[in-house]
Amino acid sequence: MKYDYSKIESKWQKRWEAEKAFEAKTDYSLPKYYALVEFPYPSGQGLHIGHPRPYTAMDVISRKRRMQGYNVLFPIGWDAFGLPTENYAIKHHIHPAIVTEQNVKHFTEQLKSLGFSFDWSRSISTADPEYYRWTQWIFLQLYKKGLAYKKEMAVNFCTSCKVVLANEEVIGGHCERCGAEVVRKVKSQWMLKITEYAQRLIDDLAPLDFLPRIKAQEINWIGRSEGAEVKFATTAGDTLLIYTTRPDTLFGATYMVMAPEHPLIDAWKDKLNNFDAVRTYREKAAKKSDFERTELIKEKTGVRLDGVEAINPVNGARIPIFISDYVLASYGTGAIMAVPAHDTRDFEFARAFDLPIVEVVAGGDVSKEAYTDTETGKMVHSGFLDGLEVADAKRAIVEWLEEKGVGEKKVNFKLRDWVFSRQRYWGEPVPLVHCEKCGWVPVPEDELPLTLPDVEDYEPTDDGESPLSKIESFVNCTCPNCGGKARRETDTMPNWAGSSWYFLRYCDPHNDTALAAKEALDYWMPVDWYNGGMEHVTLHLLYSRFWSKFLYDEGVLSCKEPYLKRTAHGMILGENGEKMSKSRGNVINPDDIVREYGADTLRLYEMFIGDFEKSAPWSPAAIRGCKRFLERFAGLSELAKASGVTPALESSLHKLIKKVSEDIEQMKFNTAIAAMMSFVNEIDAAGTITRDELGVFCRLLCPFAPHLAEEVWETLGQSELCSLAPWPTWDESKTVDTSVEIVVQICGKVRAKLDIAVGEDKDAVIEKAKAVPVIAEQIAGKTILKEIYVPDKLVNLVVK
RNA sequence: GCGGGUGUGGCGGAAUUGGCAGACGCGCCAGACUUAGGAUCUGGUGAGCAAUCGUGCAGGUUCAAGUCCUGUCACCCGCACCA
Numbered sequence: 001m002k003y004d005y006s007k008i009e010s011k012w013q014k015r016w017e018a019e020k021a022f023e024a025k026t027d028y029s030l031p032k033y034y035a036l037v038e039f040p041y042p043s044g045q046g047l048h049i050g051h052p053r054p055y056t057a058m059d060v061i062s063r064k065r066r067m068q069g070y071n072v073l074f075p076i077g078w079d080a081f082g083l084p085t086e087n088y089a090i091k092h093h094i095h096p097a098i099v100t101e102q103n104v105k106h107f108t109e110q111l112k113s114l115g116f117s118f119d120w121s122r123s124i125s126t127a128d129p130e131y132y133r134w135t136q137w138i139f140l141q142l143y144k145k146g147l148a149y150k151k152e153m154a155v156n157f158c159t160s161c162k163v164v165l166a167n168e169e170v171i172g173g174h175c176e177r178c179g180a181e182v183v184r185k186v187k188s189q190w191m192l193k194i195t196e197y198a199q200r201l202i203d204d205l206a207p208l209d210f211l212p213r214i215k216a217q218e219i220n221w222i223g224r225s226e227g228a229e230v231k232f233a234t235t236a237g238d239t240l241l242i243y244t245t246r247p248d249t250l251f252g253a254t255y256m257v258m259a260p261e262h263p264l265i266d267a268w269k270d271k272l273n274n275f276d277a278v279r280t281y282r283e284k285a286a287k288k289s290d291f292e293r294t295e296l297i298k299e300k301t302g303v304r305l306d307g308v309e310a311i312n313p314v315n316g317a318r319i320p321i322f323i324s325d326y327v328l329a330s331y332g333t334g335a336i337m338a339v340p341a342h343d344t345r346d347f348e349f350a351r352a353f354d355l356p357i358v359e360v361v362a363g364g365d366v367s368k369e370a371y372t373d374t375e376t377g378k379m380v381h382s383g384f385l386d387g388l389e390v391a392d393a394k395r396a397i398v399e400w401l402e403e404k405g406v407g408e409k410k411v412n413f414k415l416r417d418w419v420f421s422r423q424r425y426w427g428e429p430v431p432l433v434h435c436e437k438c439g440w441v442p443v444p445e446d447e448l449p450l451t452l453p454d455v456e457d458y459e460p461t462d463d464g465e466s467p468l469s470k471i472e473s474f475v476n477c478t479c480p481n482c483g484g485k486a487r488r489e490t491d492t493m494p495n496w497a498g499s500s501w502y503f504l505r506y507c508d509p510h511n512d513t514a515l516a517a518k519e520a521l522d523y524w525m526p527v528d529w530y531n532g533g534m535e536h537v538t539l540h541l542l543y544s545r546f547w548s549k550f551l552y553d554e555g556v557l558s559c560k561e562p563y564l565k566r567t568a569h570g571m572i573l574g575e576n577g578e579k580m581s582k583s584r585g586n587v588i589n590p591d592d593i594v595r596e597y598g599a600d601t602l603r604l605y606e607m608f609i610g611d612f613e614k615s616a617p618w619s620p621a622a623i624r625g626c627k628r629f630l631e632r633f634a635g636l637s638e639l640a641k642a643s644g645v646t647p648a649l650e651s652s653l654h655k656l657i658k659k660v661s662e663d664i665e666q667m668k669f670n671t672a673i674a675a676m677m678s679f680v681n682e683i684d685a686a687g688t689i690t691r692d693e694l695g696v697f698c699r700l701l702c703p704f705a706p707h708l709a710e711e712v713w714e715t716l717g718q719s720e721l722c723s724l725a726p727w728p729t730w731d732e733s734k735t736v737d738t739s740v741e742i743v744v745q746i747c748g749k750v751r752a753k754l755d756i757a758v759g760e761d762k763d764a765v766i767e768k769a770k771a772v773p774v775i776a777e778q779i780a781g782k783t784i785l786k787e788i789y790v791p792d793k794l795v796n797l798v799v800k
Numbered sequence: 801g802c803g804g805g806u807g808u809g810g811c812g813g814a815a816u817u818g819g820c821a822g823a824c825g826c827g828c829c830a831g832a833c834u835u836a837g838g839a840u841c842u843g844g845u846g847a848g849c850a851a852u853c854g855u856g857c858a859g860g861u862u863c864a865a866g867u868c869c870u871g872u873c874a875c876c877c878g879c880a881c882c883a
Contacts, residue, residue, distance in 0.1 A: 213804050217857095217878060221804050225882075244883060257883090300881085324811090324880045336883050344801080345881050372801095414882050534877075608825070610812055614805095615876095622812065627827045671814065674824035729829095743820050748864045750820055788863055793819055798863050 003634040005598030009707040013115060021721055022074065022117040028069035028523040035062040036503055036563075038532040038540070039077040041495075042103035044088055047110040049580065049588040049618065054531050054569045055610060056603045056704075057667060059116045061529060063703040064664055066117070067727035073524055076105050076111065076118040077505035080127035081163055081176060082495040086426035089101050090458050096426045100127055110590065114599045115706050117723065122509045127426075127500025131505060133449035134515035135497050136431040138547065140442050141554055143432065147422065149191040150440065154261070154286075154329075155419050157185035162460040164189060166419045166494065168221075168539045170618060172408060176539075182384070183284070187464060190421040190430060190491060193693040194546045198222050198413040200560075201545060209565040209611075214537050221538040223414025228398050230335065230407035232256065233312040236271050238264055240310055240321070241538045243332030243412055246342060246374075248393035251382040253337035254350065254362035256310045256321040257302065259284040259329035266304070271607040278323060300326055300349040304728065312337075313406040314397075315383065326350065333410055342367040361390060418543065420494060423466040425458040425666040427492030435479035435486040444480050452492075466490040499540050500547040503527055503562060515556070522558050528561040530563040541566070567667060572606070577617045588618050600705035607669035607704055626673075630708055632680050633701065637715040639683070640694040648686040652679060653693055657730035660700045667705070676701060696728045745768045746778055754795070762789045769795040 016022060039056045040051060080100045089096040104125065111118070124131050142148040156165040160180030164187060169176040190637035194201075202222055205215050227245035234240050240256060258265065260282040269275055281303045302324030309318045326345055327336055340350030340357040347370035357366055359380045366372025371377070379385040384400075385393045401407030421430060431443035431450045443450050453474040458467050468474055468490035477485040502514065507524040508516035532541070547561035561596050573579060574586025581587065593602045605626040610616035656679050663672035679697070683689045689697075695716050702709035702722050713722035739756055742765070744752040751771045756765050766787050769775055779799050786798035 092856090171878095214879090216804055220879060223879085223882065227883080242883085324881090326883090328882065331882045338883085343883065345883075348881090412882080414879085538878080608812090614813095616812065619812065619826070622826045625836080629825085631840095669810090670822080674814075677824055741820090745820090745864080748819095748862095751818080786863055788819095790864095792821055796819085796863055 001634045001712070003631045003708070005600060005630075005707070006595075009113070009115065009599050011114060012707045012710045015131050015420050015710075015721070016115075016117070016293065016723065017154055018256075019721065021723055022062075022072075023119045023121050023448075024073040026520075027070050027071065028519065029071070032073065032523060032528075033062070033070035033504075034073045034524050034527045034529075035064040035065065035526045036075070037132075038536065039079050039499070039502060040107060041079045041082055041084075043084055043101060043527055044099070044103055046103075047590050048091070049590050049593070050572045052114055052590060053572055053609075053612075054533075054603060055111070055114070055667065056606055057569065058531050059603075060664055060669065060703040061382060062608065063117055063706065063723060064661075064727060066610050066704070066723070067699065070724070073122075073506065075115070075122045075124075075503075075509075076120070077122075077124040077361040077497065077502060077506070077596045078107070079124065079499050079502070080104070080125045081132075081427045081498055082282055083424065083426070085165070086458055089426070093369050095454070095627075096458070097127065100125070104200075113594055113645070114127060114590070114603065117706070122506050124429075124502060124509050125501065126495075126507050128203060128295045129451050130512070132428040132498065134492065134505065135428050135450050135501070136450060137445060137515065138442075138501060138551070139428075139493065139497070140445065140448075141430055142192060142550060143442060145353050145550075145554075147550065148194070149195065150188055150190050153185060154184045155189055156182045158182055158462065160554050161424075162307075162464065163422050163424050164419055164464070166496070167416045168418075168542070169494075173410065184288075185337055185464065189419050189591055190545075192418040192420045192488075192542075193566060194418045195413060195415055197546050198224070198415050198551050199411075200549055201415075201542065204545075204561050206547075207439070208333045208561060208563070210563075211567055214541070214568060216565055217534075217537045218542060219413065220614065221542065225412050225414075226282045226428070227410055227412065228407050229410040230313065230401060231300060231335065232313060234308055234310050234321070236268050236308045236317070236447070238267065240264065240335055242331045242335045242337050244337055245392075246339060247397045247407070248379065248382075248385065248602060249342050249360050250312070250314045250337070250397055251337040251385065252311055252339040252341050252358045252437070254356045254358055254668065255319050255338045257324050257327045257336050257338050257349070258321060258724075259327045259334040260323045261329035262334045264335075264600055265323065268305065271307045273414075273629045274303070278305065278665060281323060288325070297671075299353045300324065300345070302326075302353070304353070313401075313404070322349075322353070330415065340370065342370055342372055344370045346370070355521075360385075375766045418546075419489035420497075421489075422494050423464050424460055425455065425467040425492065426454070427495065428497055428507060429468065429469050429492055430489040430493060432489045433477055433479060433486040434489065434609060435481060435484055435485050438479055438481040438486075439480055441481045441486070447480075450488075466492060468492070484537045496540060500544045501551070503530075503544070504551075504557070516555075521556070525557060526561060527569070529565045529567060531567045535566075536566045543551060554687075563799045568613060570613055572609070573617045575618050575620065580618075593623070597623060597627050598630075600630055600708050604630065604673060605707050608673045610670060612667045612669055629680065631678050632684075632706055633697075633705075634708060634712065636683065636689060636694055636697070640716065642688075646686060646688055646690055646693060649682060649689060649693060651737060652682050653746075654730040654732075654734040657696065657728045658732075658735055661727070661730070664703065665721060673704065690792055696734040698722050699725055699728050740792050742792065744772060744775055744796040746775065747798055751775055751778060756792075758792055762791075765789060766795055766797075769797070 023255040029599050037055050062072050085096050087574050089099050089403050156170045158175040158180055160178045173182055175182055202219055225245050229243050230245040302322040305321045310321050338346040340346040341359045359366040361377040363377035374390055377390055379388045379393045379423055399507045429450045432440050435441050452473050455471055474486050477486050477488055504516050508520035509585045511517055527624045551557040552560050576586055580585055605623040633762050657673055659675040660672045698713040706723055710722045739757050741756055742754050742756055743750050744754055752774045782799040784797055784799050788796040
């Protein structure tokens with residue numbers, strides 16, 4: 001059979017579509033399998049060569065599950081809201097909805113050309129009003145439960161996108177999307193209380209089958225720490241509340257530091273003799289971007305508050321208070337006790353300001369550097385704590401603080417609430433109105449979706465207002481509560497909103513009375529296997545787990561966690577090993593590859609390229625090896641005439657079924673393919689293969705190269721689809737050889753090889769080994785100290 | 801600084817978990833078929849003339865180490881003045 005891939009591929013794509021071969025069934029009595037890939041953002045550039053890697057991987061899993069008899073849901077959709085589309089629309093004066101439609105059309109063609117077994121009947125778009133109706137509905141439920149609130153605060157603002165960013169979207173002081181610098185801006189923003197779920201987001205990870213590095217990264221981002229809050233009385237009369245993870249070092253606190261933004265500073269204005277210097281420092285700190293505040297500034301700066309002192313509750317010592325930007329307003333209480341002897345930052349500050357350094361944990365040399373070990377060391381200069389180990393001292397001091405009512409045990413998280421509003425056009429409108437009398441009032445649920453109005457100009461403004469604020473007809477409205485004058489919220493939601501629940505919509509995508517029927521959610525959820533990129537671990541993955549937990553609390557979902565298993569793929573790099581980008585000129589277009597080699601070759605190559613979890617450079621030469629393999633496979637149909645079993649291949653075929661079946665489960669696609677390549681080499685050596693055997697081979701290859709597998713399967717006289725044929729099973733007894741070649745070593749060095757029967761008796765094998773001429777020669781006249789026999793593996797004779 | 805990870809031929813990568821290092825593919829070399837070869841097929845291919853030596857480096861455990869232990873170096877990813 002000649003391998004005419006383009007003809008073969010379009011032939012089978014048409015048939016799959018005509019037969020609706022891959023649509024999930026709504027028969028909830030069947031065993032189900034929900035396989036999920038991250039839906040793409042339909043950008044103007046079209047599909048990236050990186051997309052087919054995770055998509056093929058999950059397609060392989062889905063196709064195998066289908067052949068194993070599961071009712072498989074393998075959906076696809078469009079994460080369609082977002083800035084690039086809006087920016088393109090601004091530049092070319094085309095409505096973002098039209099741009100999206102064009103891009104979706106292009107993406108659909110590209111994905112279909114690759115033969116993925118998606119259920120296209122369930123595809124969704126987050127920008128579709130019928131979809132975002134439910135995004136808005138979820139937001140309203142969050143609002144009603146007090147988990148959405150508006151707050152004036154310093155937020156991250158991207159100078160290029162002209163939009164606020166969530167904490168998770170700031171990477172090293174720069175915008176996650178465009179890389180421009182992020183500055184601080186005080187704005188009133190809608191926030192989601194993800195922090196309320198912080199502990200559960202950690203705890204519920206435990207039973208999940210996520211890659212360890214994914215769990216570690218989430219836990220790290222949430223950043224739980226245990227310590228204590230301690231009240232310090234001040235000479236101003238107010239109490240200064242601080243958070244510390246080292247309450248055991250309380251006797252070593254020689255000064256206090258407050259964040260420049262700390263509200264008590266204003267309250268103390270009249271008591272401070274140097275308020276001008278304080279004000280100057282605060283203004284300077286406020287102007288710094290996060291980047292400047294963290295990365296660039298190594299030296300500690302600050303101003304002492306002249307006129308107010310704190311009193312250490314444990315020994316009554318009066319200690320000075322400073323403001324410094326090394327203390328963050330947004331973490332803990334925005335103020336700390338400084339223990340320079342046992343904290344590197346406090347140590348640096350104490351050195352810069354010539355403050356006393358009091359050692360309270362023995363073990364280091366605090367005249368040189370801070371001693372920060374929390375594992376070893378006994379308490380000193382610490383009154384009633386003296387002589388205790390650090391861990392015991394921690395317990396004792398917290399007990400003491402609680403007894404005296406000046407402090408308590410406290411858990412803190414690094415996770416911040418989610419800044420949820422965006423001042424851009426192409427997103428879901430926030431469904432709230434502000435009434436002069438009633439305050440914030442939700443748009444009634446039966447009025448959802450609150451659709452985006454058409455506008456002339458989507459251009460964002462420098463003052464950080466949404467383009468929607470310019471549309472009077474949108475903004476002005478009546479209060480649903482009192483009927484009075486009201487104004488709509490004009491901010492839209494971030495692009496992470498729609499993707500926080502899209503996997504639920506797939507379960508029942510056309511439902512117009514609920515985000516999905518309970519029955520459908522109960523059947524399909526949780527997702528059995530979700531593969532996606534590492535870059536989403538502290539973004540989409542965290543956000544969607546949060547929303548799922550909320551919906552679980554609301555009774556919408558019956559599972560606490562949305563995903564049972566989460567894996568991650570590596571990137572496909574350019575030929576030069578660098579990340580693919582237009583500016584580097586190393587971009588590979590998948591359309592070109594499909595045209596030149598066919599979809600099956602591209603799929604196979606992307607699975608063969610290397611360890612699935614690791615990045616790998618594209619190789620235009622290596623892909624030809626995959627093409628060659630498929631051509632050889634196509635040629636097998638001419639060889640397969642007889643039926644039955646080829647003795648020379650029988651054992652190998654059973655081993656192959658086992659290998660491919662098991663490797664797919666572990667995402668070791670590269671070794672599964674290597675095994676199939678080896679099998680073709682064996683067929684060549686045997687010179688023959690039967691129709692039955694080739695039928696098995698077709699089914700094994702089908703998840704990887706489905707078009708060619710179908711074509712060869714058809715030449716075997718099969719009229720049903722290979723894609724829906726049962727997955728082959730292996731006979732374990734046939735994977736075991738009857739004889740095996742073992743190694744004979746002398747003192748651990750290989751000296752000879754020997755054929756033995758599998759499971760042969762130890763003594764008999766050793767006798768045989770000694771009888772091998774080379775071995776006999778080398779052990780002659782020597783004493784055998786030890787005889788080691790590893791069954792079916794080796795004999796090792798230790799001689800002297 | 802904290803957390804996660806990776807170091808194996810010219811290249812991508814294998815190695816049933818302590819048992820023949822380098823599967824499979826690329827590339828390269830030689831040959832065949834060809835008017836032609838950037839097509840296809842066949843054979844070879846870690847280094848070294850050899851004994852031997854070889855999995856970042858240095859030790860250790862073991863009959864036996866890519867795999868286990870101790871130390872160390874390099875690189876990659878995430879977080880980062882989080883008290």
